[in-house]
Amino acid sequence: MGERLTVDNPPSAEGPWRERGPVTGPKDAACGFEVTENFERFNQSNDIYTRGQWDARIRSEKVLNWFRGMFRTGLGARNAEGYSVRDFALRNAGWMGANLTIQRSLHLGRTDGFLDYIRPYSEPNPEKDPVESPAAMSEEVKRVARLFGADDVGITQYDPRWHYTASFSPKTLEEKPYAIPDGLPNVIVVVTAMHYEAVQSYPSATAGVAVGHGYSRDCELVQAIATYLLNLGYRAVATVNDTSLAIPYAIQAGLGEYGRNGLLITKDFGPRVRIGRIHTDVPLAHDQPIRFGVREFCDTTCRRCASECPPKAISFGKPTEEVPGRSLIKGVRKWQVDPEKCFKFWVNQSTECGVCMRVCPYNKDTSRWASRTWYRLWRRMAASPLKRFALWLDVKLGYGKRVKPREYWRKFSST
Ligand code: SF4
Numbered sequence: 001m002g003e004r005l006t007v008d009n010p011p012s013a014e015g016p017w018r019e020r021g022p023v024t025g026p027k028d029a030a031c032g033f034e035v036t037e038n039f040e041r042f043n044q045s046n047d048i049y050t051r052g053q054w055d056a057r058i059r060s061e062k063v064l065n066w067f068r069g070m071f072r073t074g075l076g077a078r079n080a081e082g083y084s085v086r087d088f089a090l091r092n093a094g095w096m097g098a099n100l101t102i103q104r105s106l107h108l109g110r111t112d113g114f115l116d117y118i119r120p121y122s123e124p125n126p127e128k129d130p131v132e133s134p135a136a137m138s139e140e141v142k143r144v145a146r147l148f149g150a151d152d153v154g155i156t157q158y159d160p161r162w163h164y165t166a167s168f169s170p171k172t173l174e175e176k177p178y179a180i181p182d183g184l185p186n187v188i189v190v191v192t193a194m195h196y197e198a199v200q201s202y203p204s205a206t207a208g209v210a211v212g213h214g215y216s217r218d219c220e221l222v223q224a225i226a227t228y229l230l231n232l233g234y235r236a237v238a239t240v241n242d243t244s245l246a247i248p249y250a251i252q253a254g255l256g257e258y259g260r261n262g263l264l265i266t267k268d269f270g271p272r273v274r275i276g277r278i279h280t281d282v283p284l285a286h287d288q289p290i291r292f293g294v295r296e297f298c299d300t301t302c303r304r305c306a307s308e309c310p311p312k313a314i315s316f317g318k319p320t321e322e323v324p325g326r327s328l329i330k331g332v333r334k335w336q337v338d339p340e341k342c343f344k345f346w347v348n349q350s351t352e353c354g355v356c357m358r359v360c361p362y363n364k365d366t367s368r369w370a371s372r373t374w375y376r377l378w379r380r381m382a383a384s385p386l387k388r389f390a391l392w393l394d395v396k397l398g399y400g401k402r403v404k405p406r407e408y409w410r411k412f413s414s415t
């Protein structure tokens with residue numbers, strides 16, 4: 001640490017994971033995780049977005065403009081449907097809440113919520129409010145989370161395997177010590193659903209409003225829950241994309257399964273979610289992982305995300321522990337998505353992509369009674385011997401088809 005990262009001075013490979021936790025944890029079988037003896041904790045500097053800043057094989061003026069486009073009006077806009085100034089304006093407006101969180105600590109060399117945990121606004125109340133029981137407190141926390149906009153909540157235990165070995169400073173382009181405080185045994189995991197209609201218009205900048213607004217809601221939500229717990233006298237650290245891997249935690253907390261597209265597939269919103277976590281020492285009861293047929297459906301029946309991915313970054317094959325490049329965690333047997341191919345496509349679009357989220361049959365509109373009922377029926381079919389029929393029907397009924405951005409604008413302007 002303390003030296004600028006380059007291709008010739010890459011992030012450190014070794015982490016202190018052996019001292020901090022076992023390779024295989026007690027919940028792994030229920031989660032469907034296959035963690036092997038080759039497991040290594042992940043270094044944040046190897047994340048494809050951080051590599052876009054220090055790694056000459058990824059970094060370019062185009063990549064830097066991709067990052068700048070989030071803040072600079074008009075950057076990336078062109079004369080193409082879904083990529084006009086208005087489309088980028090809508091996307092960037094969606095990010096505003098998340099940007100407030102990021103901007104708060106930039107002068108300290110931090111990127112709260114994305115590279116660094118979100119600094120709490122206060123110390124815990126010195127007078128601890130007593131907790132009746134971990135189970136009762138879990139119920140209370142879940143009610144509070146829903147009040148502030150969580151679409152689902154699960155609770156699990158701290159698992160060192162999913163935490164980074166080191167963090168990254170975009171200011172100095174150096175590794176910096178991993179810094180989340182110790183002694184926080186419980187993790188509250190929250191998911192927020194992204195706008196269904198906007199996601200239907202991927203690939204486009206228009207669809208980006210779903211991601212930006214998802215992060216904005218997530219940032220507000222995790223900070224509200226952390227603030228509630230701090231006021232009760234407990235320690236609570238809010239995190240979004242920083243400090244740890246979100247998907248394994250969400251699976252351990254019973255919020256969904258892992259899909260071929262490399263995303264968390266939740267029961268009610270499929271892959272169309274953002275994930276936040278709050279690390280805390282308030283006594284809480286833990287949830288159990290759930291299985292509702294995703295692994296089997298992806299494995300034996302569906303390849304839709306792999307076929308539709310524009311740069312073919314998603315595997316058609318079986319789960320493997322072989323990883324394409326340094327931006328994937330080592331020693332976990334799973335479907336691998338090539339982050340380099342994926343990110344290159346994003347940069348060429350000047351915005352992110354979510355085609356694999358749009359086409360996934362588990363991505364359905366569950367906001368209305370009729371569509372929710374149909375989805376639940378379909379989900380049962382997909383978990384039964386009628387898997388092939390379920391997939392055929394899904395395609396036949398037109399689910400997952402792209403909605404043109406101008407159609408999205410028309411719908412959204414008439415509501
Ligand atoms: S986000 Fe787009 S490019 Fe990346 S894996 Fe999904 S479909 Fe492919």
Ligand code: SF4
Nearest residue numbers: 259260298302305360
């Ligand atoms: S599109 Fe199909 S294969 Fe891909 S994650 Fe969704 S269900 Fe699995």
